[in-house]
Structure formats: C-alpha cells, structure tokens
Amino acid sequence: MVLVHGCFWHAHDGCPRHTIPKTREEWWRAKIARNKERDAEVRAALEALGWTVFVVWECEVKSAGKLDELARTIKAAPSRRG
C-alpha cells in the first residue's frame, strides 16, 4: 500500500513545505504531533493486517526519479501476502 502524505500535515522532516505557522504556533505543533501519532497508528494497523506500507511525500510526487525509486523499492520488497 502506498500512502501519499502532505508535507505540511504529516510533518515531513527537513522539508521546506513543513513549516509551523507563526500564529498559534503551539496549537499547530500539537496538531501536527497528533497527526504524526495517528500516522504511526495507521501504519501499525495496516502492517498488522499484512500490508506492506510505503510512504511517498507530496514534494516527491512530481519527481520522476523519486517515483522510479519507489517503484524499485516496491518491486524489491518481499511479498507478505504470499
């Protein structure tokens, strides 16, 4: 399964699209932190169901090189579903 994460909402570390707004900064930090926790929970739940989870970031979607890399990674991943 491939999840596409928005860089802002899912807190892409080190990405220029992931910036915390200066107004209500603490509220935003808590909101984004909750999103990250939820991402981890969703990923764990999917993996528990037997899915192999890949994440592609919003900023990578337009990069042919990144998408090629993702395709290679998916092809190389062992199948967990037999």
Ligand SMILES: [Zn+2]
């Ligand atoms: Zn990004």
